[in-house]
Amino acid sequence: MSKHATIIGAGLVGSLLATLLAQRGFEVEVFERRPDPRVQGFLGGRSINLALAERGLNALRQAGLADTVLQHAMMMRGRMVHPLDGEVNLQRYGLDDSEVIRSVSRGGLNILLLDAAEQAGARLHFDAGLVGADFDAGTITLAGADGVQRQHAAGLLLGCDGAGSALRAAMQQSLNLGERIEPLGHGYKELEIPPPYAGGFAFEPNALHIWPRGNYMCIALPNTEGNFTVTLFLPGEGSYPSFATLPDATAAREFFEQQFADALALMPTFDEDWAAHPVGQLATLYLDRWHLGGQALLLGDAAHAIVPFHGQGMNAGFEDAVELARLLSAQPDDATAAFAEFEMLRKPNADAIAAMSIANYIEMRDGVADPRYLLKRELAAALTARIPTHFRSHYRMVSFTTWPYAYCNARDRQQDALMGALLDGHARLDEINLAAAAERVRSALPALPTDP
Numbered sequence: 200m201s202k203h204a205t206i207i208g209a210g211l212v213g214s215l216l217a218t219l220l221a222q223r224g225f226e227v228e229v230f231e232r233r234p235d236p237r238v239q240g241f242l243g244g245r246s247i248n249l250a251l252a253e254r255g256l257n258a259l260r261q262a263g264l265a266d267t268v269l270q271h272a273m274m275m276r277g278r279m280v281h282p283l284d285g286e287v288n289l290q291r292y293g294l295d296d297s298e299v300i301r302s303v304s305r306g307g308l309n310i311l312l313l314d315a316a317e318q319a320g321a322r323l324h325f326d327a328g329l330v331g332a333d334f335d336a337g338t339i340t341l342a343g344a345d346g347v348q349r350q351h352a353a354g355l356l357l358g359c360d361g362a363g364s365a366l367r368a369a370m371q372q373s374l375n376l377g378e379r380i381e382p383l384g385h386g387y388k389e390l391e392i393p394p395p396y397a398g399g400f401a402f403e404p405n406a407l408h409i410w411p412r413g414n415y416m417c418i419a420l421p422n423t424e425g426n427f428t429v430t431l432f433l434p435g436e437g438s439y440p441s442f443a444t445l446p447d448a449t450a451a452r453e454f455f456e457q458q459f460a461d462a463l464a465l466m467p468t469f470d471e472d473w474a475a476h477p478v479g480q481l482a483t484l485y486l487d488r489w490h491l492g493g494q495a496l497l498l499g500d501a502a503h504a505i506v507p508f509h510g511q512g513m514n515a516g517f518e519d520a521v522e523l524a525r526l527l528s529a530q531p532d533d534a535t536a537a538f539a540e541f542e543m544l545r546k547p548n549a550d551a552i553a554a555m556s557i558a559n560y561i562e563m564r565d566g567v568a569d570p571r572y573l574l575k576r577e578l579a580a581a582l583t584a585r586i587p588t589h590f591r592s593h594y595r596m597v598s599f600t601t602w603p604y605a606y607c608n609a610r611d612r613q614q615d616a617l618m619g620a621l622l623d624g625h626a627r628l629d630e631i632n633l634a635a636a637a638e639r640v641r642s643a644l645p646a647l648p649t650d651p
């Protein structure tokens with residue numbers, strides 16, 4: 200008898216998990232609140248993109264989808280920094296082109312994953328939003344777009360229904376999950392830079408563009424169609440500039456003229472985009488528990504929504520899906536044990552990437568200009584070149600390895616403390632004996648893992 204899995208949410212994580220479980224012989228059905236994006240076109244038809252790093256790519260490889268996704272992705276070699284005054288400059292993410300991240304279309308990736316899930320044998324149901332669950336009876340209540348409700352017998356309930364998870368709310372009725380939501384206090388708005396009339400791209404296409412401005416910033420990711428999706432991150436309330444102090448497109452345009460003039464000049468639909476696109480809210484979600492016995496489990500954003508400043512939310516959710524598929528197929532008759540082990544293995548990593556993502560906002564917004572930070576980056580580059588077996592930057596561990604996030608965070612703290620001690624009382628790198636510094640780090644820390 201094959202095991203029956205009922206996945207709630209056919210977003211990025213739900214559709215990948217459906218594929219992985221169906222490929223492992225599970226009987227999989229998926230319920231998604233929204234209509235099928237392959238029929239109706241993706242919500243709003245806007246091209247929103249996401250950064251895919253090694254963890255996400257590795258998960259797609261396991262599903263046999265990595266090559267197809269890469270064909271529809273834009274390589275990003277580094278961050279292209281646009282200072283308020285001064286030259287635009289590219290800061291490479293990795294050592295060479297084997298260490299790059301990719302910009303992929305959220306809608307395009309979701310469609311590809313839905314097709315893969317169906318091909319693997321999963322049954323997908325759209326316009327079917329979860330509104331309640333009876334865990335003892337093993338039934339769920341679903342509502343169609345018309346609001347009509349129906350009951351359905353459920354298998355293992357796997358909640359991939361995102362940050363506002365309805366399955367999480369239903370689980371809370373039976374068990375206190377220890378939910379805590381920490382709003383960042385900053386929101387975001389998505390804007391667009393279209394391709395130039397003559398074709399090509401308005402800016403360097405193989406980079407993630409950043410406009411750091413202290414308490415706020417803009418970023419832009421390239422799309423294969425030649426356009427860029429621009430995202431402004433800004434405080435929601437408080438003194439100028441905040442979303443509250445930019446009531447309309449005219450006020451926003453004046454703000455952009457002062458702060459992001461080069462980008463604004465390339466945004467012909469700025470006023471319409473500003474008026475039409477809502478301000479998104481950003482928060483971190485922490486739970487003490489992710490599962491209800493062997494009946495229901497949360498994963499992806501439903502379990503651990505994070506702020507987007509490391510570009511790791513989807514990557515982390517994809518890692519979840521791989522780990523859960525492995526644990527469930529290893530012990531298909533003991534879901535309680537599989538769920539408990541999943542929580543034990545993944546929770547420390549979710550907490551680590553949550554912390555690193557908040558820290559990266561601060562670093563992105565203002566760190567780029569801070570002399571102390573620049574000096575540390577110089578030292579980090581020197582140590583990377585001298586002792587690659589013992590020193591690896593925080594960014595390269597998170598983005599280009601599948602080492603557990605908790606390991607990356609702990610290692611970064613050790614490295615950072617050592618660099619702080621080495622730089623103490625110094626203002627320039629040439630004051631430091633690099634050979635001695637490298638030897639000190641090498642003897643203080645165990646070697647890094649050798650696997651990628």
Ligand code: FAD
Pocket residue numbers: 207208209210211212213230231232233248249250251327328329330359360361362363364365366387430479498499500501507509510511512513514515516
């Ligand atoms: P979602 O993608 O939210 O999918 C949830 C699905 O469940 C949706 O299809 C929804 O319709 C459905 N659903 C909701 N409620 C119900 C219900 N009651 N019943 C049935 N279905 C339901 N991550 C990265 O890795 N890289 C990035 O560059 C990146 N950039 C980001 C930028 C921004 C501005 C934001 C906000 C996030 C970013 N992320 C990024 C994070 C990423 O978007 C999420 O981590 C990822 O989408 C989580 O996938 P998920 O499947 O868990 O949830």
Ligand code: E1W
Pocket residue numbers: 250278300407418507508509510511559563598
């Ligand atoms: C990435 C939304 C988003 C997505 C990202 C990143 C950032 C800033 C943001 C982190 C980064 C790719 N980052 N970029 N440069 N330094 N850190 O690497 O995904 Cl805001």
